[in-house]
Amino acid sequence: MASIREVSTGSGARSVTELRNLAVAEFISSWPMAPYAEFYTFTGNADAPRKDYGEFNAGDTRTTSTDYTPKEKAPQFASVSLKIYGDKVQTDIAYERRGGDIGSQRVTDLRRFAQSLGRYFMDATINHDNARDSEQITGLKAQAAALSRVVTWGTNGTVLDASTLKSFLELLDEQILSIPGGPTCIIANGKFISRLTNLARDYVRVEAAPDVFGRQQLVTVYNEIPIVNAGFKADRTGLVIGNDERVGTSNNCTSIYLVRFGEQQDVTFATNVGLDVQDLGLVGTKYVTLVEFDVDLVVLNPNALVRIEGIRF
Incomplete structure (x- = not known):
C-alpha cells in the first residue's frame, strides 16, 4: 500500500x-x-x-492431441x-x-x-x-454514474428505520459481495452512520484507533468494513454527502459509497x-x-x- x-x-x-x-x-x-x-x-x-476489464479470460478444457481455443481481447x-x-x-x-x-x-x-x-x-x-x-x-459520484455502478433503494428512495432495516442490510451485503475482495471502506455522512449504528447494533461496532498524531479516534465498522464519515465541506457550507439528493419524487435522500482501493x-x-x-x-x-x-x-x-x-x- x-x-x-x-x-x-x-x-x-x-x-x-x-x-x-x-x-x-x-x-x-x-x-x-x-x-x-x-x-x-x-x-x-x-x-x-x-x-x-476482464481481458484475462483464464481457464479452459481440451482433449488429447488438441490445443486450447485461442482467446484474444484487446486491453483497455x-x-x-x-x-x-x-x-x-x-x-x-x-x-x-x-x-x-x-x-x-x-x-x-x-x-x-x-x-x-x-x-x-x-x-x-x-x-x-x-x-x-x-x-x-472526476470524483466518485461522477465515476459511479459513468460506470453504471449506481444502485437505487426504492423508486423514490426508502426511509431507513426498524421496519426497513432487514431489506437495507440485504441490499448492502449484496453490493459488498459484488466487489471482488470486498470494499476497503464505506463512505457516508454522519446521519447515516448514526442511524445504522443505532438500528444494527448486532452488525456495527465502534473501535478506537490512533490517528497520525497518536490521538485516539473512534472508527465505526460494519462487518469488519470501516465506515468513513465524509464530514463537512471546507467552507462549512454543507455536508460533502448531503441529505438533500433527489431520487424520483423525493429530494431528501443521501448516498453511500462502497470503494475498494489499490495501488x-x-x-x-x-x-x-x-x-x-x-x-x-x-x-x-x-x-x-x-x-x-x-x-x-x-x-x-x-x-x-x-x-x-x-x-x-
Whole structure:
C-alpha cells in the first residue's frame, strides 16, 4: 500500500522537508480517506494505466492431441491527467515588524491551511467532476454514474428505520459481495452512520484507533468494513454527502459509497511527488508558502466501486 505520506517526496530546491511533513500530517488528519486511499506515482503530467476489464479470460478444457481455443481481447487503458490542488499560504510581514516570531506564525498558517485543504479534497474525492470543470478530478459520484455502478433503494428512495432495516442490510451485503475482495471502506455522512449504528447494533461496532498524531479516534465498522464519515465541506457550507439528493419524487435522500482501493489497481490515486510544500520567501509584504498536490482519481476496475442512493431518514 502506498499512502499519501509515502508518495509525498517533494520536488525542487525550494521544497522544504519539515514543512512538507507538517502539511502532510495536517492534511491526513482532515482528509478522512487518508487511512484507506492508495496511490501510485509516475513521472510527467499524463499516464495510461491498464484497466482490469476482464481481458484475462483464464481457464479452459481440451482433449488429447488438441490445443486450447485461442482467446484474444484487446486491453483497455485509463486516461490519467494530473490536476493541481493547492494554494499560496501568505503570512504578513507585519507580524515580524511587531516583534512576533514570523517562523512560528508561518507554521501556524500552514497548519490551518493544510487542514482546510484536506477537507476540500474530501469534497473533491466525492463531488468534483472534470466534465463540469476541466481543472478538477472526476470524483466518485461522477465515476459511479459513468460506470453504471449506481444502485437505487426504492423508486423514490426508502426511509431507513426498524421496519426497513432487514431489506437495507440485504441490499448492502449484496453490493459488498459484488466487489471482488470486498470494499476497503464505506463512505457516508454522519446521519447515516448514526442511524445504522443505532438500528444494527448486532452488525456495527465502534473501535478506537490512533490517528497520525497518536490521538485516539473512534472508527465505526460494519462487518469488519470501516465506515468513513465524509464530514463537512471546507467552507462549512454543507455536508460533502448531503441529505438533500433527489431520487424520483423525493429530494431528501443521501448516498453511500462502497470503494475498494489499490495501488495502480481498483480505485487509485495517481500523483508524481504527492503533496509538496515550497518556501517562496518574502514576496511584497507577505511571506509565501506554496502548497500543491498534483493528483488524479482513476477507476481501473469498474467492479471496485458502488454507490447506493435513495436512503432517507
